[in-house]
Amino acid sequence: MSLETYKLLASSLFKRDGKSKIEQVPSIADMRLMAKRNVPKMIFDFVDGGAGHEITLRHNESDFQRVFFNPRSLVDVSKQDPSAHFGGRDFPLPIILGPAGLVRVVGNKGEVSAVKSAGKRGLVYTISTSSSYSIEDIKQVAQGPLWFQLYLWRNKEIVDGLIERAAKAECDAIVLTIDVPLNANRLRDLRNGMSIPPKITFRNAFEAMTKPRWLMDITSGDPIGFRNFVGIAEGNSALSHSEFINKELSNLSATWEDLKKLRERWPKKLYIKGILTVEDALNAVNCGVDGIIVSNHGGRQLDSTKSAVSCLPALKAAVGDRCEIFLDGGIRSGVDVIKALCMGADAVTLGRSWVWGVAAGGEKGVDRVIDIYQEEIRQTMILLGVSNLSELNEKMITLPAEWQP
Template identity: 40%
Template sequence: MKNITCIEDLRQIHKRRVPKAFFDYADRGSYAEETLRANRSDMERIKFRQRILVDVASRSLNTTILGEPAALPLILAPIGLTGMQHSDGEIHACRAAHAAGIPYTLSTMSICSIEDVASSVDKPFWFQLYVMKDRGFVKALIERAIAAKCSALVLTVDLQVIGQRHADIKNGMTVPPQWTLSKFIDFASKPSWVSGVLRGKRRTFGNLVDAMKGSNVNELSVWIASQFDQSLNWKDVEWIRSIWPGKLIIKGILDVADAKEAVKTGAQAMVVSNHGGRQLDGAPSSISVLPEIVQEVGGQTEILFDGGIRSGQDVMRALALGAKSCMIGRAYVHGLGAGGQDGVATAIDVISKELSTTMGLCGVNRIEDIDRRVLTDHLQTNAVSSPRN
């Protein structure tokens, strides 16, 4: 990890070390990947205002996230199957986040279970919830998160209908893998990955296996696909709040009307997100809708941002447009696939140093001082240059 200079370096190592099906699962988007590309292209159009001869010797990245101190405005987002990028991947990622002083979010679709992670770390972590048709199972999941002392519940609301990811279909992506000749050849060329995963705690969805005891991978996959609830609505959020006693975050907000409804639930935070370009293809980039959502509801709840973060500069852009902190997904998964816990730590460190440098060159010492004044109008898109009144 000593020669890593950016997230793309980690991505290239990840691509070499992990089987194609699992790399593509993390790296690719839905349908034509228009929204996946827009998350990056719109981000890159936002330019900084360079300032000189400003005393920036006392820079600090310290902040708070949901009232808790954090070493920088960053959160590891919920990502499914991270335990197939590296053995016990969820545990390694959580440990790296805690060592860096930032939150980690465990996905419902994780390989290691809530209990696996809780027994392997010393601090609370966040848990992300998908609401399934089997409400008894959902209630049990929430109760397991409570028992594990999870410090926040992240309710993902943009997966009622699953967007098609062409790469997953072409790769025949299943968990555990179903063998074909091409997969056998691919896996055989990555012996370190194979031996690591075989030594891991699990090789299927740790949070879901109790629901389908004794079932094979095909039956489990069918059950999972059938359980995403297309009838999910705002009343279900009320039901979840009646069970969950802690902090609630609603993830998947991309429209002002939905942001206003989310505020009415009393949730402590919302995440402006398009699911990393993995759901509604042709939806706007997360960064393009952020300013308007901040303007409408930013004073009523904490606004987190997700979508296209690959650097500390990107974190600065999102903060300048009103986000309180940012989630990273692919950026840390590339680190995990490249080098386990050390790789995740490297990804966090790269972004942290880039953010600190960018702050210095923009004449800013504190996270709370980052606002639109660090940006220039040069080459900005209309969507991010000025929100509507």
């Protein structure tokens, strides 16, 4: 067989109608399955898992199924405008790539793939404090707007240094995450012996060898680690990292006064992530934040909290138009995005879905994730009877009675 014939045969196995396999993935659920096939179990569980018995993790997704649409008919929807306005500017879609740490463990250049994909579409990418690339490395490849996630850790020098670096990287906003006073137990990681960097042991050697592309990817270049904390928070396992955070950085004495000080120091947009109660939402608004992100950390911190989506209606009613409001957690389709916007969200943040895209196909995988959301948002708008996201409101959905504000 000639080389050209071989290339043609290989191409036919991975393309149909001129599209690659990754471009044909029909849904976020299918992208998740592709990601699962591409990486060892311990890596998939690191991304996919939650805290404790994963009660909150499950409800974050399943509670979207309790929201029903009230569609309008015979409306001219020949044109659809899925653009959104938040953070003082217009965006082509109401989605933000939220913070996710140590994404290089899934291979395919990790966070860099997502940064490039978001930039091409003019979408926000949020740099995680625990990124496997430094703030400076991400700034170098970024083509679009950047936000930076921050924690109020006990070590003030570390916090101050991160703020200064975010400013130098021209980040448009700080996303202060407040629901990690310490790291919760993520049982899948503990059971799998998940390590940073991932280690090949007798326990996982066979499975790792069945993923040669992943294995070659993560063993090339510098060891995977917390690049914003080189020489500070380096550990050799998920447990040792948690111990370091809990012993050295964890700030159990943080208060709203710390948020006020950050507000005085940071001149750009300031968002607060991890809000689930009306009391906390009002405290945040009174401290001068520009927006709140309704979130339970994707079910990765305190297990048995209410789902993020079930908290959104009451929080929107409480803050009104005093600040922007975003939803984070359990969003797996454009349908979910539209439901969130009907409940008053200005936009949503995505986490696991874009990481699954990286694991499945790198930059092209994230491209396809964004495409899926865009296609489903447009389709839902048409079927719901709206041509512009500004037309969405609470009358277009029916909520569970207990969610009513």
